[in-house]
Amino acid sequence: MTNHWVDIRNADVILVMGGNAAEAHPVGFRWVTEAKEHNNAQLMVVDPRFTRTASVADFYAPIRTGTDIAFLGGLIRYLIDTDQIQREYVLNYTDAALLVDEGFGFEDGLFDNYDAESRSYDKEHWVYQTDEDGFALRDDTLENPRCVYRLLRAHFDAYTPDMVSSICGTPVDKIMRVWETLASTATPDRTTTLLYALGWTQHSLGSQIIRTAGMVQLLLGNIGLRGGGVNALRGHSNIQGLTDLGLLSNQLTGYIAAPVDDEQDLDTFLTARRRAPLQPGQVSYWQNADAFFVSLMKAWYGDNARAHNQWCYDWLPKLDKPLYDILDTFERMSKGEIYGYFCQGFNPLAAIPNKAKVSRSLAKLRYLVSIDPLNTETAEFWRNAGEYNDVDPSEIQTEVFRLPALSFAEDEGSTVNSARWLQWHYAAASGPGEARADTHILGALFTRVRELYARDGGAFPDPILGMAWNYKQPDEPSPEELAREYNGRAISDVYLDGQLVRRMGEQLAGFGELRDDGSTASGCWIFAGSWTEAGNQMANRDNADPYGIGQTLGWAWSWPANRRILYNRASAKLDGTPWSERKSLVWWDSVQRRWTGADIPDFPVDSAPTRGQMPFIMNPEGVGKLFASQGMAEGPFPTHYEPLESPVPEGNLLFPRNDKVRYNPAARVFAQDLEMMGTWEEYPYAATTYRLTEHFHYWTKHVHLNAIVQPEQFVEIGEALGNELGIKEGDWVRVSSKRGYIRAVAVVTKRIKAITVGDRIVHQVGIPIHWGFLGLARKGFLANTLTPFVGDANTQTPEFKSFLVNVEKDTSGGRT
């Protein structure tokens, strides 16, 4: 979230799209309720289904799954054409006025310099025009046809209401109602908050959908203001912590991109991460990348990391491909290229698309380790569970080890919520039997591996033997030791401008104290400030709200630097005064000569407005980016493409003549998986998967109470499709895709309507996940039996939300 949960109450318009906040985040949804009651907020829902969120919304509009870019792209066109943008904000706080390289172009669905063979672009020209100092050229009249604003308008030229309606299946009047309501917040005293979740993420275009939403909010001037923002409601209680700590293969900690093959020396690596300012005088905070990185190396390798050995840079792996993501891993596993596999808090048989492929792949492993508080389908992938898991155990030789772990309630530590709050929690109970904390399991594993390397040597023992591991109990690092390490400390006295700011051994107060000379260590620079000399800030529990706007800075600790609303300097005008009293958040105090207000300024606190530094301090431009430059695989502007499996015979209605742009031209698809994609003729219905409020993923089917309130697998179909197929409420249906089938009870509902796409009626089918062949709920099929093995082109998050199925009345006897 750019903002935070409590801040939702400050919104005037709430758009829930690509998520179902009431269903998946009922506790946080309280703040939507508060916004409606105390701020007279309008709640709008755009979703393929009339959801629980829609049930309490002021307005609902249906949409075909996977077409959100068309809907939001049309909105961008509408905002520009009707001049309903926050002009002063757009001009000063976005890149609208910057001029784009003449070599950048877009035609018939493709950006220039596309290579069909590699399914990728040469991004050389996806940059601004620059002067001799490397600063972007700009045209403040916004008239230059090469300025971002004009190019943006041209890019979405075809996204008329009628075209959007054809693609999305949303009636024009409903589209207009949503657009008009959002446009009402282009004024400086009103804000829209956008709440989304996996309904935007889990598409072959997921990242670009979210980008489009960010662009809308920039045009409306809603980023950095209270009650605004683009707010990801995360799917696990600590998934934000996962990305913060770099548990993705292409990340180090704190969003430092991991080294790649052609960055064999430290200087090349750091130069690419320093990001020189693209406009004069901008903060471009990544200029401090050296300090973040060197401090990380000092945390990992201690005294071994020295300037003369490039801080052990050679010990880091260098990626030979963009991402070792989960789809890539299972692709390689399916070919027998992986020997052993550790699943820590992960149930891939249930959680990865195309269960048949996952199952086949797991069977090729020599060993599989499952670290989990619960028994998982993955740990029992070899067991025949009849129709639900129809495998032959005698043909599977994978040895499975189960290491019982503590659950979150049996463990101490911090979790990072969607709002970037690190909240410390204590164990509520001790774990059962032999269960151990994950850190204990991994600590013991590491020390034993290290012993083996020390005794027997190996191909490259240095990074293992050289790792700093100074915990009181080496096989069981404590949560406090780890948290203090992430925060960081002074290895020797730290000086700033000749002044001693931190004595040797002291905890650092924040990332401003990090140094690139080896005098500081920090395991995750954005967490610096969470455990200082003043103690554990994550355990703070003061909910005082001095300004009465939900800014409780004494409650837990938020990265970065306890700032609660990112880019909050944008809540003030160029001159440092708030855009409006209603939305005031931080402002320039001309007497004290510093930024102040209800939040910690996300900005250099003494940078006077006259200095001209802009609010988006992480961007080299200093402003919000409508033009993504080289950051995205599919291009600097989002484009609507169909899901890999689309129910539209004509393909991409925007570019009907170009079959190359039917689906995302930059999506990575493995050859064998492409063969496992269905067509609309065989599988005519657009399906989507989702979660229910009564369950959490595949865990709570093990819990009696959850099993009682949602006991049995079902699928949802609209009444029109039910009538067509002779299926009534409570009948059993068989839902099949190119990859397999499931059987379940039919919920026949008015909440899913047949929609018209182009000139064809499209039925949508809703498939809740949550059931499997283990647990206390009734046995069911893993929903990912059906889903396609393709991911977002940037993150490789699988496309769980849009695929094709067929539905038939089940004649095989229903409940077993």
Next chain:
Amino acid sequence: MSNPQNILRRSATTTTPPQGRHEVEPVAKLIDVSRCIGCKACQVACMEWNDVRDEVGINGGTYNNPTDLTENSWTVMRFTEHENEQGDLEWLIRKDGCMHCADPGCLTACPAPGAIVQYANGIVDFDSDKCIGCGYCVTGCPFDIPRISERDSKSYKCTLCSDRVSVGLEPACVKTCPTGCIEFGSKADMITRAEQRVTELKGRGFAEAGLYDPAGVGGTHVMYVLHHADKPDLYAGLPENPSISPFVSAWKGPAKPIMSAIIGITAFAGFMHYLTKGPKDEPLDEEVFGPEGEDAYLREHTLSAPETEPHEPGRRSDHEPR
């Protein structure tokens, strides 16, 4: 169990209730249907606090689970898909459970002394120890709430967490509700609160929004804010004008001696049944009606009454009380 000094009425009892209290403010639970998202956290909290568990059931083709109130599920969400005059869909989700009537039909109907009590704060509670499982409370209830357990032949329903309320806590469902759509306090405060909510709903275009606090049962201590207060039946058959059935009123009115005689006769018949057929397995309250054979007989011969009743709630559940 609430403080016995605060009992206002007891079933089938002629002794004067204690008068020592007063200053007890009537309480109410306010359920704002317009804010309910049907998450069922209240169902779970109810099961946890009261330590009751249903079997894991089936999905009957809707979101209603468990599909009906049972002796273990004292509250359930009832989901209704309604298309309004504008053709827009509304998903009406009503938390169903005991309404705690000011004039409780169950208590009026109950023949077992003290099995149903009404506290001065308005809570209508079952003292299961004294329940004979006759099912008259089911007959007497205009909302189709009590359920007779198959296991112990006792009647069960929501207690409004009388045990929590008596020590100053809110009911478990109120405490857990994530959107704050269930509120609890004095009835007067809840009516004021409801007025605020109704005003807001009218401002959002629900011209007929209103409070459901039906006069036919003397008002209730569980009240609803409805977007369509003119059509309570939309909400899974919430009765428009609930009242105690004439059958039950008669039983406690002029016909009481006759009814008592019938009870006596059935008890006698049951006793004969016991002598000829022997006892059933389940232990029952022998002090009131003698051995359980009578009781089983009594239930079989009196439970058919509701089906011939003129006053049926709008849509009775498919599941008859067990």
